[in-house]
Amino acid sequence: MSHQVFSHTLPSATPGTQRVVKAHHFGELGSRPKIYLQAGLHADEWPGFLVLNTLIKKLIKADEKGLIKGEIIIVPVANPIGLGQNFHGYIPGRFAFSDGGGNFNRNWPQLGDKVERRIHEQVTGDIDQNIDLVRQAIRQELTALPENSELQGLRKTLLALSMDADEVIDLHCSGEACMHAYVAQEFEAYFTPLLGLMGADVALSELETGAHSFDETNASVWRHLKTHYAHLMPWGCRSLTLELRGENDISHDFAEQDASALMKYFIHRQVVEGKAPKIDSRQVTFYPLDAMDLVKAPVAGIACFNKSLGEAVEAGEVIGEVVDLMADDVMQSAYPLIARADGVFFARFQRRLVVCGESIAKIAGREHLAFREIGHLFED
Missing domain, CATH: 2.40.50.100 (RNA polymerase II/Efflux pump adaptor protein, barrel-sandwich hybrid domain)
Known part of the structure; x- marks a missing residue:
């Protein structure tokens, strides 16, 4: 069995309080492909909590059968800070009460320039070597990030878990909505199978939103480097935000449906061994975000x-x-x-x-x- 649960303690915001981020790890460390998933970065968006709880159960069973071939990291509760913002029974978890406020999914640290300065004299014609070089530089820059506050600690923790992944899937939801996603233009074809399995007919496609959101940040280093090194620098990480319908679309039926779809996707990506799923993505339509x-x-x-x-x-x-x-x-x-x-x-x-x-x-x-x-x- 490879399943391990690691607890990451955040800096204490006030005397006598401390928050923890738990990460479930499946597969051998360093195995590829590596996929990272999290839910609840916007702490008032809860469908992903139950979906990932259900998914972890399925992965435990797969792990017991020796079917995990890559590495999977799941953070089922990504924002304990926001969840603690309980105001008379209402949890306004989209914006931080402290550390200057602001949207929890905006203005994440951008590391592209710093990583480029670290590697610019070491890039070679060996693509695999370049990927390893960049991932090492990313880890070095993440280590240097400040963690002088609870929020800084949360961001550093989540990025340290996600930024060397081949794929990052950030689970959110809207007030009331159909299943949909926000996908970078470069990743449309790549993520179409996932959207087909999830039943997301609508995908909003953008080149760069300017929001510096979590999913964009995970891919931003590679986008930055590709402008300088072109074919010598492939996509070392692809990411998207998946919107799991509406805030109240929470049930065991939905969770089972969505977790099963994610398991099929893992099989499709050969991170879990199994019979290749049938994928019908004919209904998936990409719409420009600026439209x-x-x-x-x-x-x-x-x-x-x-x-x-x-x-x-x-x-x-x-x-x-x-x-x-x-x-x-x-x-x-x-x-x-x-x-x-x-x-x-x-x-x-x-x-x-x-x-x-x-x-x-x-x-x-x-x-x-x-x-x-x-x-x-x-x-x-």
């Missing part, structure tokens, strides 16, 4: 939608309305929510009391939208 319409609330009030998730919409079509509760004329209190793109209505707010100007619905479109700014494609 995604963020439908904003025109007023504060109660949002009502008349379109279902997964439905096709056209630009100019009304997908719902917001009712202004403070309007003097209640007969004229409904303001339409109008699509600005032809595409698929795939996500929306779970909360129905909305603030004026909030983005409360998402439509995956095919054509660039003038108001979408490259490099600033995510709203926190």
Whole structure:
């Protein structure tokens, strides 16, 4: 058996408190391919917790049969800091209360320049040797990262577990949504089998969002180096964010379905031994992230939608309305929510009391939208 559980203690934020990140390791250290998965970096997004709990059980059984051929690391609870932000029974786990606040999945350390300075005189024509060289430099730079706060310690810990992986899969969810994913343009073909197995018909594709999110950060060193060394520097890590439907889409049925799909994917990638799965990815469609319409609330009030998730919409079509509760004329209190793109209505707010100007619905479109700014494609 190769299954091991390691506990990583974070710096103590206040006297008498200490948080721990647990990582489940399967396979022999250094075996390839290596796949890393985590859930709950946004600590108010919980479907991934149950999915990875179910997946670990399946991997334990596979391990007992000697079927683990590569290395798999699973962090089932990636953000104990955010989970501790319990405010009268509500866990606002998307943003940090301390360390300057901010979105837990933004502005991760970018190591590309530093790694390049370490390796620039050692790159050769041997691609495998270059991969090892870069991974060693990444480990050195990760060791040098500060951990003077709890949040810094969390980021350093998660990156140390993930950045030498061949693949990084970061599990999230939306308020209410279809299964979908955010994928770098370079990885569209590579991750299509995963999306087909997971039933994600919608994938948002981008070159670089400017968010410096966790998944982007894991691939960013390689993207940076490829601009300098081209074919001498292959992708040493590919990553994506997988959105597991909506916040309340949590059940043993969903967890079993998703964990089984991930196991099939492991077999497909030959990290677990088994019969090759049949993969139907014909429904997977990639939409440019800069073509995604963020439908904003025109007023504060109660949002009502008349379109279902997964439905096709056209630009100019009304997908719902917001009712202004403070309007003097209640007969004229409904303001339409109008699509600005032809595409698929795939996500929306779970909360129905909305603030004026909030983005409360998402439509995956095919054509660039003038108001979408490259490099600033995510709203926190």
